[in-house]
Amino acid sequence: MKVEFIKCHGSGNDFIMIDEMNESYDFSESERKELSILLCDRHKGVGSDGILFVMPSEKAEARMRMFNSDGTEAEMCGNGLRCVARYVIENLGKSEVAIETEKAVLASSKVAEIYPGIDTFSVAIEPVSFEVASLPMSVSSEQLIDESIPELSDKRTFTALSVPNPHIISIMDEVEQDELLKVGKKANHLPEVFPNGVNVSFVKVIEKNKIFVQTYERGVGLTNACGTAMSASSLVSTILGPNEVDTPIVVINKGGLVNCVVEKSEERYSIQLRGNGTYVYQSAVDINFENKEFHVYEKDFFNKENERYQELETYAQSQVGGGLS
Numbered sequence: 001m002k003v004e005f006i007k008c009h010g011s012g013n014d015f016i017m018i019d020e021m022n023e024s025y026d027f028s029e030s031e032r033k034e035l036s037i038l039l040c041d042r043h044k045g046v047g048s049d050g051i052l053f054v055m056p057s058e059k060a061e062a063r064m065r066m067f068n069s070d071g072t073e074a075e076m077c078g079n080g081l082r083c084v085a086r087y088v089i090e091n092l093g094k095s096e097v098a099i100e101t102e103k104a105v106l107a108s109s110k111v112a113e114i115y116p117g118i119d120t121f122s123v124a125i126e127p128v129s130f131e132v133a134s135l136p137m138s139v140s141s142e143q144l145i146d147e148s149i150p151e152l153s154d155k156r157t158f159t160a161l162s163v164p165n166p167h168i169i170s171i172m173d174e175v176e177q178d179e180l181l182k183v184g185k186k187a188n189h190l191p192e193v194f195p196n197g198v199n200v201s202f203v204k205v206i207e208k209n210k211i212f213v214q215t216y217e218r219g220v221g222l223t224n225a226c227g228t229a230m231s232a233s234s235l236v237s238t239i240l241g242p243n244e245v246d247t248p249i250v251v252i253n254k255g256g257l258v259n260c261v262v263e264k265s266e267e268r269y270s271i272q273l274r275g276n277g278t279y280v281y282q283s284a285v286d287i288n289f290e291n292k293e294f295h296v297y298e299k300d301f302f303n304k305e306n307e308r309y310q311e312l313e314t315y316a317q318s319q320v321g322g323g324l325s
């Protein structure tokens, strides 16, 4: 079977995007999982953090399903949703669209550039819940706000929330990647506490409304950026730290930066996540699901789009001080 795809990224969190709206691939569920494991492999495959399937929807202009590189499906993907929003916006010639995800239909639109020359897309990150049952997470309390999780660390405190995929966030003075890797691995081998796994983020507050976030992603490992994690981190550093609601929070990550606006209405939080949805190249793969063999065609690069993004990346790294280890 020949499958066409676009290689894209949001903040360096990279994806293989497959259009099932205009193409009738008719994948089975096991084929979607297989595609993710084979193609996301950075040594033998195309290499990416996950696969975005853009599908028809009865409730919205399109539906997104997102699979991690280990073949598991996530409830939501913020950086991926910006890429899908761009694809649907450009395909339909609209400036805003609604995208169906597992737990919600989410508003997405093209907005003012976050950096000169970078087409920028805003996606709604909701529903948000601090109930531990929503992750799910097994602890004796209903919420876990800035508390220790002894199984993970004896020196850090964490806040648990779903947006709606599961996250735990720890705010600290300096983010150490090796420590994040250790804690992230532990958290994802602790089914008695996190039966479905969890995304783990370390956050440094650089100044008011400016934070640095790095994430160990469930189903992937350390990534350049995780959109839902940056949204969750913006919210937690607003509740526990100096950030403000209704104000763009600059979130620096290893792959660049985004803006997050935390909103509160009738005691419910939501976040607007704004950033790039960059196309790197398009290509196709011939895949035989029986024997798991595949051949990737030549890459057709999008003209200079990713080179422009690299300017933003360089700018973002200059903003973080000692945050990158």
Ligand SMILES: N[C@@H](CCC[C@H](N)C(=O)O)C(=O)O
Pocket (backbone or CB within 6 Å): 013, 066, 068, 073, 074, 075, 076, 077, 078, 079, 080, 165, 166, 199, 217, 218, 219, 220, 225, 226, 227, 228, 229
């Ligand atoms: N990178 C994504 C989140 C992808 C899913 C995550 N690994 C999970 O399993 O919840 C993002 O940008 O939000």
